[in-house]
Amino acid sequence: MKYLKEYRDPELVEKYLQEIEKVTTRPWVLMEFCGGQTHSLVKNGLIQILPEKIRMVHGPGCPVCVTPLGVIDQALQLAFKEDVILCSFGDMLRVPGTEKSLLQAKAEGAEVRFFYSPMEAVQLARDNPHKEVVFFAVGFETTAPANALSVLHARQYGLTNYSLLTSHVLVPPAMRAILEDEESHIDGFLGAGNVCSVMGLEDYAPIVQEYHIPIVVTGFEPVDLLQGILMLIVQLERGEARLENQYSRVVPYEGNPSARAVIAEVFEPTHQEWRGIGVMPGSGLKMRKAFAAYDANVKFGLAPRVIPDSQECIAGEILRGHKKPLDCPHFGKKCTPLNPLGAPMVSSEGACAAYYHLMAEVEGA
């Protein structure tokens, strides 16, 4: 548990906490959408110092956690192909597929590389003209510009040996699905600041209206999160539902129009499967036909595969906000970050891993 003085702005943290205490008269259930925010809320001990009336449930905003098993298996299948170098973000390396992870595949001799940026994979393709370089492109709207741009660069360099295996997810359709779900009783959302710095706020206005739910686009530092929570509670206590921007110093209303244009040039919306949740309409991005030459699905004739999740892992219920990691019987026993049963234990942005590290800290303290 954090003490106030350990925060970088202890007075501000204290001030927001007091304000939140003061305005909260009833219990409220709030969801932070983004895994980065979950990580920060848990790691900074905010969930422990918030008033009891406020229940934070954790959203599905961890791209690693929601990448479907079937797609991970496709990545593994490509990695073992003779002439393929499979690349992805470091976060993907330990995510379990049906039988193994990419890290295990690498140990068994598959050519797998982990990069900070898809641009490094484009360079690899330029340096290895006789190899097929496939970038396993996962992520939310924040990552989509980089993945899309890598394709435009590959085209500009005239590369024919670079392609993307995509599993892209979008926030607003998932928010809608959560609101439609009768078992999730969310009173307000903290929107994901980084996602909005690309996409802007536009898509959230209709959600606020249709579902009469407040959304506050929020950053991920403790003070941001507390301010965002306060803004939500103030609205809720007054019976209001508005779209607000706590993070306006970073997020312009229109996002970054150039980045949005690049995404729209390369990708189009698609029905997307989210691991643990299922298929949500319009909740993902696939490559446009014009870019079929850079689409690993087309290039390698990959058949879509839907593989049911392990029965033991309750990730689906956690990702929809029905349950919390500590409700899972395997948490910290059969399932740990080094030996994850499900994806939320793999990535540091996953809710299970965030709780695991917190508990380890508390016990070690």
Add this chain to the structure above:
Amino acid sequence: MCLAIPGKIRSIEQTEGLIRRAKVVFGSIVKEAYLDMIPQAKEGDYVLVHAGVAINLVNEEEALKTFAHLQAYGGLEDLLPEEGIGG
């Protein structure tokens, strides 16, 4: 991997068509980043970089504050080379 990291543009190296490559300084780490989506960015500007691509401009004060936060709370692993994650 969702968090964008703020850094300062040290130099803009090359322009091939629309491709604008820059060296961006993140604390003691220097990385390549592409500025294609921020045509107005120039040397000395602060940018939010995600997966090697600058996604927006950000002011200096905000950049330094966010960077300090990421540093304190372990949000910079993405910048480390592959060996850092046991691959």
